[in-house]
Amino acid sequence: MPPRNAHPGAKPEQTFGTLKRIFSYMYGFKVQLILVVIGIVLSAGAGIAGNYLLKPLIDNIEESLTLGKWDKNGFIGILTVMGAIYLLGALSSLFYQRMMLKISTETLMRIRNDLFSKMESLPIRYFDKHTHGELMSLYTNDTDAIREMLSNSVAQFISSAITIVGVFTAMVIYSWQLTIIVVVMLFIIVKVIGSISSRSGKGFIAQQKAIGAVNGYIEEMIDGQKVVKVFNHEAKTCEEFAKLNGELCEAATRANTFANILMPIMNNLSYLHYAVTAIAGGIMTVKGIGGMTIGTVVSYLQFTRQFSQPITQVSQQLNSVLTALAGAERIFKVIDEEPEEDNGYVTLVNAKIAPDGTITESAERTGRWAWRHPHKADGTVTYTEVKGKVEFDEVVFGYEPDKTVLNGISLYAKSGQKIAFVGSTGAGKTTITNLINRFYDVPDGKIRYDGININKIKKDDLRRSQSIVLQDTHLFTGTVMDNIRYGKLDATDEEVYAAAKLANADSFISHLENGYDTMLTSDGANLSQGQRQLLAIARAAVADPPVLILDEATSSIDTRTESLIEKGMDSLMEGRTVFVIAHRLSTVRNSHAIMVLEQGKIIERGNHDELIAQHGKYYQLYTGMFELS
């Protein structure tokens, strides 16, 4: 179960570097970005300029009242300029938002693609160390936060900065005396915001913790709902839930009270500022201090309102920007991970094999494959036919450096043989198969594939020459057909049907609502575990590789069905080298060789009859005297 709160810290570590990197994704949008900034400047400037023009307008009216003669043309002139500025402002804000939308969505797409592309290239080891929830939240929470930042916060920050600077400048120009009040108010506002945000921040951390507890409990209890019912535990569960829920309510109320309070406080501090300015401005006008006019007071009052807005906005956005940067940092950390290493240079090619055994490369599909092996020393190229011969030579391996799982495994699988691994969980069965397709690399010992050290083979080509059916079947959103075809993307419909028949999947598929065109969603949730395994077998069959790995491939298929598909399985395995891991010993009976593993060592090997005759561990397992856990 992935942790609900996969966010270790909400604070970014490298604000500037991360910001720069996000912007680096906006390549190709340089001109547009400059235009966006110009648009923001114009739009914010229009608001300031409009208020700035209030003073001459009001003064114009006042003069007309005192002089008794109205400078109507002057009035119209100012008003026209004002209208023009306003129109320009509105149009530029339309323009820059539109452009920013394009830039931000494109940027987001690039980040997503980059992240996914990197994810696909990471070694399996990485996925062992990180939970799905952790990686998933990069795509959901973290990209969402970046989206929010790009489409709202960035523009708002620039616009706010411009407004604050612009309004402040205008205020200083109109009256430096009144600006003293502004500075004092600013000081108070910053103090208030600081203290409220730190409290609400603490509150939100507590809330997050409580949410984690409640969600965890919900998840666990809903998941075990049927058990709760069978044990008549409903009332008790409700009681425990109510307790956690009450704690959440308390924490959430505290956190949200502070968050809610910010708005009215800012708003009303601004009115307070407004009132104080009105008093001071009024007195100054009456006393004639600093050339104050009614027009200045009216303009100034508008400015005080205009001044507080961007501050509130920035303080509200600040949190979301920090969240976005922290999220971006996590995303970039994944993008910076080392991809799966691959120094292989031996590649898989289609081959034509002449009767005398000489192999030539072929451009089209021939149904036969060869390893193309260039030799660096003399520049020659040799070809080896792909047969699926696998050799382990004293292989030592551990998922962690100090904990070995395999201790000196040696084995030899001739092409076309069926090799089985038997042993308890943790004995190293799956590990062996994970090494054959280089999900993990071996530090000690050698694995040879058709006589070639597998480290020399290009990973993709190595894997293409093998098919694997895993214990946990994973299907993808798409039709049944698409899912089987996953094994070979260019398989014809007939090939797909044949593979399905081979795996005995054809009969249940034809019973599905739309047959092969039935959509599978959420990992094939509408199928039973056994049906999913049959599909996975069909998928491996359609790939038609020389080597087949079956890791508990039939564990969820009941013995009767298993015996039904046995024939199909046999023909699937025919002519291939097959590695089988099975819990159920009836599955491995007819193997050429059975390896009994214990603590990373092969303790017994031989065919079924030989092992039974040995009366060793295999015999005990087979007769049910031992538990495989």
Add this chain to the structure above:
Amino acid sequence: MYKTIFSKVGEYKKQAVLAPITIVGEVIMEVTIPMVMSKIIDNGIKAGKISYVAGMGLLMVAMSLLSLCFGALSARFSAVAAMGFAKNLRNALFHKVQDFSFSNVDKFSTASLTTRLTTDVTNVQNAFMMFIRTAFRAPIMLISATIMAICIKPKLAVVFLFAIPVLGTALFFIVTNAHPRFEKMLKQYDGMNARVQENLTGIRVVKAFVREEHEKKLFTENTDKVRRAQVFAEKLVILNMPIMQIVVYACIVAILWFGGNMAVDGNLQTGQLSSFIMYVGQILMSLMMLSMLFIMFVISRASMQRIYEVLSEEPSIADPENAEVSAKDGSVSFKNVSFSYFGDMNNLALEKINLDIKSGETIGIIGGTGSSKSSLVQLIPRLYDATEGEVIVGGHNVREYSLETLRDQVAMVLQKNVLFSGTIKENLRWGNENASDEEIVEACRDACAHDFIMNFPNGYDTDLGQGGVNVSGGQKQRLCIARALLKKPKIIILDDSTSAVDTATDSSIRKAFREKLSETTTFIIAQRISSVQDADRIIVMDDGKISGIGTHDELMKTNAIYREVYDSQQKGADE
């Protein structure tokens, strides 16, 4: 729907009402301030009366402080009300789910129930908080600011008569059109996330088949679709701001023009003119707020709908009225029982089952995947109701029992079983809260769990972790059996409960059952013939019907399916 959901405000009604009321206080102060300001200009500054300026100014200071108090109070009230509402809603949902029968749970799926209790509740909570904060604020501000403007100069207020409908219509148009576009975007978004999820869980498949490039291509297509849907949806929403600006600016220019003319003619005071400009901001801002409120509402509506679906779901199994019967023994009989998970007689999981099982019998059940073995036994503790026919337990129809009595008598170890976070002992006490330590140890010995438990450093106090991750599959199954044994039931059902246990342990568990629970009717569903071989009778299920019933030896002679299963498992064992 709204009535059901909002009735959950419950004891927080007081705060939910006080929040808008205090906000009205704040709004009234806010709309009065520009009025006072115009008085300062017109009667104070122009007349040169400093005392008037100072007096009215201080009044304004007092008003803004008062407004601040109202605002802060309202913030507090709305937080209390919204969070309390969310709490009640969560509790109600949780209680409801506890009342659900198995088929109710199946209908929703556990994943979707979890989302409804978490994300959906959060959405509704946020919408509710926003609602009580702005649903009154915006319209009252709109109305009172308009009234103030009219009071000052009705003729000038005509400007609003044009501006409000224009802006209102534009906003309405944007909001209603944006909604389907956003839904479409979210759908694309879900699709993209599903792909990521699949790649995460299936990364080994992707790599094994070398499909990295294929997946990248698919994902790029996905992200591009998301991008396009996002642009399509948001390009409408970003119109909000410029339209709002144009209308506000046009109003200001118009007011300055008409107002300026009036002022020159002496029909309007300068202060009044400037207060008018303040009102423009207030009126149009409140319209903006209304449109935001509407968006929030639309977003949360889907969540509300999903919550309501849970709340309005009728538990398909409920206690009968005055149920006082108790089981006299552990006998079970099925009379002509047919059952469908969907209540659909054309899609039956069980068809016309007739069975009579005496108290104390041990019954083995065997059959392939999908042959309805589990469906059969699930009817006994009434996890599901038979679609047709009667299930009789201890001499009474299961429908006559209260669920609690019935399920106390019938212990069931489920196939997909779950342990909960907590210690081993805590988990075992689910079976019987008041079990003594001795009883617990005894049950564990019977289930062959005692030895491995004692091998843990903390013994019975070992913490299991969420979902019992710290024990192996076989150990988990044995703990689940011990838990069921602690109930001391009249009937115990093991639904494939020893599949991960080795045959030797399996047989010693069965031995303990035979010796200690000879009075208890036992049902054992198993894949392995060896698990049921020594049962009093074995039922062979095939495709929802009983294909055969009898002892091992009888079935070996008479039942082809049984023999086939036996052969598939025994091949080679006797060689």
